[in-house]
Amino acid sequence: MFNKYPALALALLGSAFTVQAQDAARAPQLERGADGLPELVQFRPGTNPRLSEAKQALRAALALAPEADMRSVRSEVDELGMTHEKFQQFYKSVKVEHATYSVHARNGAIEAMSGDAELLELDVRPSLSxxxxxxxxxxxxxxxxxxxxxxxxxxxxxxxxxxxxxxxxxxxxxxxxxxxxxxxxxxxxxxxxxxxxxxxxxxxxxxxxxxxxxxxxxxxxxxxIIKHAAATGTFGTRYAGTQTGATDSFNGTFRLRELTRGSGIETYNCRKGNSYTNAVDFTDADNSWTEYNNANLDNAALDAHWGAQSTYDYFKNIHNRNSYNNAGAKIRSYVHFDDTPGDGRGYENAYWNGSVMTYGDGYSRFDPLTSLDVAAHEIGHAVCSSTANLTYSYESGALNEGFSDIWGACVEYYKAPTKQTWLIGEDIDKVRPSLRSMSNPNAESQPDTYQGTYWYAGSGDNGGVHTNSGVLNHWFYRLAVGGSGTNDKGTAFSVTGIGIDAAAKIAYRTESVYLTASSNYAAARTYSIQSAKDLYGAGSAQEIAVTNAWSAVGVGAAYGGGTTTPPPTTVSYCASKGTNQGYEWIDLVQLGSINRTSGKDAGYFNGTATSTSIAAGSSQTIYFSAGFTSTAYTEYWKIYIDYNKNGVFTDAGELIVSGSSSSGGTLSSAFTVPATAKSGATRLRVVMSDNSATTSCNSYTYGETEDYTVNITGGTIAPTTFAGVSGATPLGQEEARTARVFPNPANELLTMLLPDNAVVRSVNVYDVRGARMKQVQLGENGTLDVSRLAPGMYQLSLSDGQKSFHQRFTKQ
Incomplete structure (x- = not known):
């Protein structure tokens, strides 16, 4: 028989896992799924079993029969330092599909376990060959x-x-x-x-x-395995204007191939056929791909190539994921695919086939299905197959589709923020405004509420995976943007948005750490709340927002058991962006726990998901630096904090740094947070421009703007005026505690000196695109062999084992 409600046999593990009847307060906290089995087990402090006891802990928690076994299949360490070991269930040595459980540990102690398993009793001898x-x-x-x-x-x-x-x-x-x-x-x-x-x-x-x-x-x-999107992503692209992307030179011409990202990104021409083997390279004589806007629609290939590169960059730079499998897998795209060649109709689809990307040219409904959000959507399916591996059926399939739409929106926001982030397929759809809308799923006949209007309850489309994904899409939209109203179930909701970047971090952790093949919407709620706790802490604004966003789409109650915190007055900030980063850009901003080094960010970087806390009345020091392609130009720095949280930076005292420098080294400036600053989260804006007239709200030519969040503690509701910033270090003075490198420019050996003559323990070298260089070798006495590098500008990241330092140098 299949017992759906087993007792939790905690006593099997001995003292580390024993729960006495009279000590229920020490028992693990359980979240059960629809089948009655625990889908999340959380251990209370002091009762944690060790990671080495994981199999015993799983067997006890799931009350597994002696014939069942949990076999470790993967172990990863995330950016929080937690270890996640995934186990696959077997029964009498036969694999149990979609039955996996993950153990989450910190410093060798198990904090939680999550997943799906089966309690079985059946004969495993086949009678059919x-x-x-x-x-x-x-x-x-x-x-x-x-x-x-x-x-x-x-x-x-x-x-x-x-x-x-x-x-x-x-x-x-x-x-x-x-x-x-x-x-x-x-x-x-x-x-x-x-x-x-x-x-x-x-x-x-x-x-x-x-x-x-x-x-x-x-x-x-x-x-x-092939997830049909029913839609489907610098070159002279079809949908994204003039962009730049990597190619390679071969036999006197250029191809849409590159090897700087993982094992490479390659784009091929199926020539309106259905054979990958017979596909050929797209080539160009001068690497200026401007003549591809032709009757054959070849410029769609440029979108596919750029889209694959953009998606790789997004997952690498934002989530530290090396290609879809996190092991640098090659991404191959095939354009001009047609499943029935010669019928006069283009193929109206795009898909990930389990190995490669495939794009049709469209016909009556779609233009070529290679837009950026579609490319990211399809590669998102590949990410899912290497993480949660959500079964493409009913609710788990709707989650699979929804996460791909989330990544489509995130990559589009990351690489093309002027596009319509919350619409999917708007560039390719010839009939409708878009294929799907995350902000208003009902506009494209999708539900925005679980089992509400437009919810599909049939068996077609694998149980409505493309329709019911609207619920996850709208949850993500509400989490990022916020809003209030009443859903289809008559439940009033109010959500304070946390921004797309923080929402994406929570969604990625939910998919990559917690979800399993058979997860449903209830499990997605449980695991996303846990992800918010992991990343931002229990009771954080992010956990509250995640919970309330699920309530908004009809999955579970609001935070606190049915009520939501009234939303604050919405504050919006003016745009500030540089239009040209060919010569200079911001490459370091550091204040407290905000510590970001970067390359070019297309003139603006939204870092509001990254935050630090500063106390009212405290003295602070902010560090920043410019990156240059070659010549170091004079740059004008203006840094603001919106102390009274009114959406502008023009109030007295909110300009905390103002000055100029022609240095590529790390600069610093001290400032004092006014005692009257308003408590809570507010905006930090860093502007670097070659024009001294640039203010906090400009579109300017050369330079960049970056925004972050600071959480002010111990403040008050500030009046309209502020105390001035005091104790400022004159801008242009080099930070004394920075690394030094010489000679600069260098030919063969580069000498590196750290503050206090600390030993250089590790060093990484990046080119102007942010690609890590492997042709360097750390020698004795702080020297670096750069003889194998090509001439150009490079970024160094040095460490003494405790702190990181950043410098630039030129290879002659």
Whole structure:
């Protein structure tokens, strides 16, 4: 029998995990899923088992039978220093699909465990052979041609995987999976012994895991690998104007390939065919890709290439993720794909097929489906497959689609903030304003409330994955932007937005750390709240916003059990942006826990998700520096804090730094926070321009603006005037405690000196694009061999093991 409500057998672990009846206060805190099993176990301080006891802890928490086993499949350390070890469940040595549990530990002590598991009792001996089951799977797919029937594609696979035995022909794997497709209602939802096949059809295109009952031959489940977006992303692009992107030089011409990001990003031309093997390079004679706006729509390839690079950059720079698999996987895109060549109709779709990106040219509904948000959406599916691996069916599939839309919006905001962030596919849709709207899902017939208007309850579209994703989309929008109103369930809501950057960090942690293959909306709520606690602390404004945003879309109660904190008066700030970063940009801002080094940020960087606390009346020092392509120009620095939180920087005392410098070294300025400053979060704005007339609200030519958040403590509601800033260090004075490098420019050896003659423990070198250089070697006595670097400007990041320092140098 399948027991849905087991007791929590905590006594199995001995003293570290024993809970006495009379000491319930020491028992772990449990969040149970719909099946009654714990989906989140949180240990109270002082009761934490060790990470080395993870398997025993899991067995006890889940009350697993002796025949069940949890096997470690992956262990990662995140940016908070926490270790996340993922375990896959097996039963009698057979893998249990979609049953994974993660153990979250800090300093070797387990703080929480999360995931989904099964309590099983069934026979795991198949009566149907793998070959017979495969015939059932192929009879279900009914394709006219499969990838393993194409000799060219088979040869390409062997080459790509460097494995002469590699083949697309499905190999059966015996697993246990829940039956979700039986015509017999009594079988639906029941764990079933099944053969699993990866079936890749060439015509018509499809790729999915097909599960066949290992006794009856019945199809019990299908999990699509190709996630159809039903839409689908510097060059003279089709949708994003003139952009720049990396290519490579080959045989006297240039190709849409590059190797600076992970293992590379490559874009190919399918020439309106359906063969990856026969695809060719897009080439250009002078690397000025301006003639691609032609009748063949070749400029769409430039969007795809730039979109892949932009998406890689977003995940690397914002989430420290190295390509979709976090191991530098190559990203290949195929443009001008057509599943039925010669029929006169372009392919109206784009998809991630489990290995590569594929883009059609569109026909009646769409233009070529290569817009930036679509490219990010599809690569987002690849990220999901390497993290939560959300099953492409019903609620877990809606989450899969919703997270891809989230990444589409985030990448578009990151690389093209003037576009319509909250619309998906607005560049490619010829019929509607967009494919989906995250701010107003109802406008495109999607629900903005769980099981509310437009919620799809049928079995089509894998259980409505493209429709019901609107709930997650709108949750993310509310979390980022905020707002108040009444949802479809009649529940009043009020959400204070935390900005898209902080919202993205919470969403990424939810997907990459906590969610599992079978997670639903309730689990997404639980895990996103936990992610907010991890990142910002229990009771933080971010946790409150996450909870209230879920209440806004009809999933769970508001923070505090049904009420929300009234929203503060909305404060908006004027725009400030440089239009040219060809010569100079901000490369360091440091104040308290704000410590960001960067390259060019397209004239403006929204760092409001990054914050630090400063006390009213305290003395503070802010550090900052400029990056230069070659010549160091005179730059005018103006730094503001909106002390009275009224949305402007023109009040007395809010200009905390004003001066000029022609140095690329680290500058500093001391200031005093007025005792009358208003408590709470407010805006810090850093402006660097070559024009002395630039103010806090300008569009100017050369330079950059960066915004951050400071949390003022111990203040009051400030009057309209402020005490002036005192104790300022004259701008232009080099910070004495900075690293020095010489000779500069350098030819072969660069000598590096740290403050107090500290030993250089580590050094990283980055070029002007932010790419890390591997052709350098740290020598003795603080020297660095730079002889193998190409001539140009580079950024150094040095460390003595405790503190980091930054400097620039030129290689001759």
């Amino acid at each position: 793998a070959e017979a089951a495969l015939q059932s799977a192929l009879g279900y797919v009914r394709a006219s041609r499969y990838m393993w029937q194409d000799a060219g594609e088979e040869a390409r696979l062997k080459q790509d995987e460097n494995n002469p035995a590699a083949t697309y022909r499905p190999q059966g794997e015996l697993v246990i999976v829940r039956n979700q497709m039986s015509v017999d209602a009594a079988k639906n939802g029941k764990p079933t012994l099944a053969w699993k096949f990866n079936v890749y059809a060439q015509q018509p295109v499809s790729r999915a895991f097909i599960y066949v009952d290992a006794r009856t031959g019945e199809i019990v489940f299908k999990d699509d």
